[in-house]
Amino acid sequence: MTSPAPTAARGDGRTVLAVTGQDRERFLQGLVTNDVGKLADGPVYAALLTPQGKYLADFILLADGERILLDVATSLADTLVQRLEMYRLRADVAIRPTDLGVLRGTGTPPEGAVADPRHPALGWRLYTDAPASAGSAEAVDWDAIRVEHAIPETGIELQPGVSYILEMGFERLNGVDFRKGCYVGQEVTARMKHKTELRKGLARVEIDGRVPVATPIYFGGRVVGQVFTQSGNRAIAYLRYDLAGPTMQAEDAVLRWDGNRP
Numbered sequence: 001m002t003s004p005a006p007t008a009a010r011g012d013g014r015t016v017l018a019v020t021g022q023d024r025e026r027f028l029q030g031l032v033t034n035d036v037g038k039l040a041d042g043p044v045y046a047a048l049l050t051p052q053g054k055y056l057a058d059f060i061l062l063a064d065g066e067r068i069l070l071d072v073a074t075s076l077a078d079t080l081v082q083r084l085e086m087y088r089l090r091a092d093v094a095i096r097p098t099d100l101g102v103l104r105g106t107g108t109p110p111e112g113a114v115a116d117p118r119h120p121a122l123g124w125r126l127y128t129d130a131p132a133s134a135g136s137a138e139a140v141d142w143d144a145i146r147v148e149h150a151i152p153e154t155g156i157e158l159q160p161g162v163s164y165i166l167e168m169g170f171e172r173l174n175g176v177d178f179r180k181g182c183y184v185g186q187e188v189t190a191r192m193k194h195k196t197e198l199r200k201g202l203a204r205v206e207i208d209g210r211v212p213v214a215t216p217i218y219f220g221g222r223v224v225g226q227v228f229t230q231s232g233n234r235a236i237a238y239l240r241y242d243l244a245g246p247t248m249q250a251e252d253a254v255l256r257w258d259g260n261r262p
Contacts, residue, residue: 053188150262209253
């Protein structure tokens with residue numbers, strides 16, 4: 001096995017599940033937001049939603065021989081397995097944890113690595129049973145990368161039972177397919193895409209000061225959003241676009257927004 005590139009870092013907090021059985025592709029195709037048929041070309045970013053169209057979990061899928069690997073935040077893994085089992089019924093499908101870990105980096109990818117399907121700036125991911133020390137080289141500032149490209153993170157910007165994936169940028173992050181047909185939450189997602197203009201969503205802002213995650217943002221005396229991931233003097237904010245202004249307040253921090261959306 002080729003050693004990871006110097007910028008590799010262990011993907012702590014991730015669980016890799018294996019979905020096996022003859023019905024594995026058909027089973028996932030009817031549930032997740034992206035087209036599982038794309039796995040023939042590489043990894044796929046997708047989410048599982050509630051019937052009301054709200055986010056439950058996001059993950060990366062990867063074809064691996066007679067199984068599909070599902071790379072998800074460990075904090076959501078048990079709940080995701082329970083939800084998938086609920087939908088399994090009589091399908092020939094099994095969902096089990098693996099011993100694989102995730103290495104990721106932004107340098108030259110090692111043998112067997114795959115590109116992160118969300119954005120080129122997120123580099124590569126390698127699924128391996130190598131010990132954690134294999135990825136102990138120079139760390140990557142993932143928060144800086146995410147803020148630069150307004151990429152949401154599980155458990156920070158992405159909140160189960162609260163977030164809508166189009167407001168979280170899943171269309172530009174290759175996380176949803178509008179031509180694949182039905183999946184759980186598809187009607188609400190399609191309606192948001194085709195019948196309304198998004199009034200809320202992520203934005204990159206400049207920030208003077210530091211505040212806790214989810215601190216309310218005020219403009220004109222009312223709440224117009226929340227601050228999430230910060231990196232240096234920039235941050236990812238969730239804004240009500242039509243109410244936000246060029247200069248806003250979050251506790252003692254001052255935020256500036258140029259009006260652009262990611």
